[in-house]
Amino acid sequence: MDQSMIDKIDAYVNGEMTEKERVVFEAELESNPELKESFELYREIDKSMTHLFSRETKELEDTLGHLRKKYIKEVPLQGEQTPKEGVVRHLEKPNYVRLFLALAAMFIMIMAAYFLLFQSTSDHQDMAKDYFSANFAELSQTMGATEDKIQNGIAAYNQKNYQGAKVYFYEALESSPNDSEAIKYLGLTHLALKEYDEALLNFENLASIPNLYINPGMFYQALTLMLRNETGDLERAKGLLGNVIANNAEGSRQAKEWLDKLK
């Protein structure tokens, strides 16, 4: 494209040609396929880039960036917590007085925030945390699971390699999607990772499996809600615990104990 052609294109796309000039230009395009291809590409590039740099595109990127942060929970795989390159880790001469003061200040702030914000509402969360640590710090290898993937998943869980465990349980579910053991363990693994929304989904699935002799799905949902402790969670958990007791479902003894304390 020489300068005269660029000038013509500029006048054409900006509607500044006379009728006669326009007809001549269009005829020139028709008779010169190479020129036509360049001209069409020129317009296509302008259109594509106008779209790419538009405010709409930036706004969508912002929305997706926000959702990405919401749905990705960065949990490093166990044993892979290598320091990032370039991080300076020299602490040969720490200033112990400053360090002590900083820690003391931090401790006071944390305690103050704790008492101000959570003291009245976190009793149930503590109960749930205690229950989780007492019962699910490790999973028993003899809980009836026979499939290799589940056994591998349990082994990974017990080594606190929760990301690895998730993969095994997920694989077990791919080959048998209704395997109640895999659903349960996957839910517990999510709990260990504090991925409450995903844990809830698994326990809801578990609770909906019919004819299961022992089904702790409903009880685990209550446990998850108590741990998550968002607005409304405690009320939902109480409702579920009530149902567990009414149906004499798995976990009813613990449910009764908690409900008595929560009154």
Add this chain to the structure above:
Amino acid sequence: MAHPDQKYIQALVSNDKELLDELYKKYFGKIKWMVLKNNGSEEDAADLFQDALMGIYHKAKLDSFELTCPLDAFLYLVCKKKWFNILAKRKNHGVTNIEDQEYSLGEDSFGLAEACHLQDERLTLLQSKLAELGESCQELLKLSWEGNSMEEVAKMLDFSYGYARKKKSECLAKLTKLVQSAPIFKALKW
């Protein structure tokens, strides 16, 4: 006829935050597992997923996009292909055999995935060639593409209107030439 999941495509086009949240909630998990199981991290999966969604958005805005299969299956297809390419570039991992999900997709879905891929490649080429232009061209073009009128661009750069417009045409012509002379140009079927 468009699949009911077309509503998610519309959500991308109109930046419907509520529906996009639902989209992430429903579909990110599966892509995450596919990546985690194949030498990737959650961060990789998040990049991949966002990239695939932006690709669909670009195609829908610049051309058209009619989904004829569930979005779940389409995203899996697109992300799998993208991840395969990334792994092939990361030489420390051999080519992984990403297992196929039980999706039965029509030819049109594969065609649409390919069209999305081509669109992505075109935009990538445009961006890389834009970076080869001189700074003044880049600045002027970006200001214009960001939605400023040429009068506004001229004012911002302290040019006369006539000069700014002429300069834009010249810069765009240069960019066109650079794009046309790229070895990959023909394969992108513009």
